Amino acid sequence: MKKRQVVVRRSDGSTRSMSNTSSSAIRAIRYGECQKNHAASLGGYAVDGCREFMASGEEGTADALNCAACGCHRNFHRREVETAEVVCEYTPPNYSRR
Template sequence: MRPQKETNIVSNGSVKRSDDHHENNGIVKYRECRKNHAANIGGYAVDGCREFMASGEEGTSASLKCAACNCHRNFHRREEVINESYYDCSSNSSTRK
């Protein structure tokens, strides 16, 4: 057996491997619920939940359940928000031609 790779738990509950080659300078948000509630009858129907809201404290199993729709966090669309530096693109600078 090979040794397992070291993992770090991120504050939003996700797991990041320590051997990742790129830096994640952002935070993760979970958006609309994509659970198909009519899959068992061959249809497609979502509940309309727009954003994941944890049911409990961070670190508990309740933190993985949405308070709005009662679905697991994995059913919600994951979105990584990358921190970008602020750039002033205004044309207030004076340049001579």
């Protein structure tokens, strides 16, 4: 499993006593090559060579879980989760008059 972390920090360079920090995680799930063993009943190992999951139907339907290329269920495809963590630090401007 690959894990990617991106940290973004923003600041205007000044030092103020008040600052806000927010953090959020962005996850993208992608399904890679098919790992279904078609020769398991014969005691062997053979995969069909499907490189990437492509849904057969619209999202939310039963066909969305079947691959259009190889016809198997999405669970047979290797799951790749990419996580990006974004951290934003914000210091509000000081509008007080001196």
